[in-house]
Amino acid sequence: MGGGSTLGQRGYVKVTYINRRASNFVEDFIDLDGGSTEIINDGENFGTFTNKNFRNTDLLKRDYDAVEIQSRYQVFDNFMIDGSYTAQINNDGNFEGKLSNQPALSSNAFDYPESTPEARYFPYGRLDEFQRHKLRIFGI
Secondary structure, three states: OEEEEEOOOOEEEEEEEEEEEEOOEEEEEEOHHHOEEEEEEOOEEEEEEEOOEEEEEOOOOEEEEEEEEEEEEEEEOOEEEEEEEEEEEEEEEOOOOOEOOEOOOOOOOOEOOOOOOHHHHOOOEEOOOOOOEEEEEEEO
């Protein structure tokens, strides 16, 4: 949800409320119920390995709320000031789900669940990218 206004003929300001809820992630499951496969290549037995199965899950979540203000003003014909301010209200979850140049990661959440309990390996709370206030101002 958002709104904005012009600042005369030389600029604008807009305010946006952002509300995102992410769930139903595609996740890999490596557990005893998924079975195992014996790997043999050119007659050489490499052993038996646990299968990795992919399914959707609602046990992983990401919740994000923020208010963003963006503005631009043409001070002179050859100089403009541009900027934005973001106030994060909420950036919580139990799954980061992305890294630079790696947009679709699976987690360790369901890899051998008998030895990786939720409270220790994927607790719900503030995510790494949380930053309460962010201000960017630049001139062109």
